[in-house]
Structures are given as C-alpha cells and as structure tokens.
Amino acid sequence: MDGDEVLLSREGLITKSDILHILPEIEVLVDKYKTSKIIKRKIVNIAIESLQNLQIHAFLDHTESYQQKPLFVLSKAENNFFISIGNLVNNTEIPYLKDKLVKINSLEDDEVKYLYNVIMKQTFVKFSDKGGAGLGLVDMKKKSGHPLQYHFSRIDDSVSYFVLKVKIPMTEDND
Secondary structure (H helix, E strand, O other), X not given: OOOOEEEEEEEOOOOHHHHHHHHHHHHHHHHOOOOXXXXXXXXXXXXXXXXXXXXXXXXXXXXXXOOOXXXXXXXXXXXXXXXXXXXXXXXXXXXXXXXXXHHHHHOOHHHXXXXXXXXXXXXXXXXXXXXXXXXXXXXXHHHHOOOOEEEEEXXXXXXXXXXXXXXXXXXXXXX
C-alpha cells in the first residue's frame, strides 16, 4: 500500500454479511481520527461501493487456480484515508474498464456530478452482465473529489489483477 498505515484489510470473497460486519468496523476506525460526519459518510459510502464491487465482480471461475484473492484495504497516509480494492479480471475486460476510468478521471467535479445525475435519472439504464450500470466508479470519484488510481498486473494470457485506490482527504479543504 505504498507506505500507508493499514487500518483494516480483508482478503477473500466478500458476502453481503461481510459487508454488514465490515462497515461498523470502518466507522469505529474513522472515529478515532475525529473526522467530520461528512468525511465519515464519504468513507463509508466509498467502502460500500468498493465492497459491493468485490462482491458482484468476484472472479469465481477457477479462483482456486490463482493465488491473488479479492482484497479490501482501508489505510491512512498523512492527512488522507485511502480505500483500495484488488480483484482478478478477465484480460478481455481491461480495455473497457481502463477506458471508463480514463474518461471518469478526465472529468471536472461539476461534470462528474452531472454524469452521476444523468445515470441516476435514466429510465432505461444499460446494465452490465453482472448487474451494474457503471455508477459505482462515477460515485467514488464524485465522493472523493480525486482521480481514481488504478493498475493492472498481468498474471497470464487470460487474467490480470486489478487494483483500484481511492483517496479521501481527512478534511474537506485538504487536497
């Protein structure tokens, strides 16, 4: 985690029950740093999106074949919290995912809010084959106010390990 202080980490498949147990842990950890309710809400919301991403997009095909497991980490460095997730992805999905992340990161804050509202208001949303409308990544960028950091590490011809890291400043005016 690049020298971050790890506050909480979970490795392995995530269930709905796990999410319900992890969220109160996150709240207790964040409270130790006397963060505002707004920052705490941002952290919890981004954690929910991240954990749901791990749950919904878990690489269930041949999981036993790979050492890399789904990973959720809450960390802190300087005046920022970070939520990082890692997950296996099919190499065929990387261009689509990378393109989506580049586009989201290229948007200014007001454009992110507009895109978020457009997706939310659409009557007929194009859902992915795993049920998402692509709103999660937009929401993470919107709530964090910072670009989404990401990396793909190729494992073999079929699979790579995808890491996403979201920065959440501890105070509202900290960049």
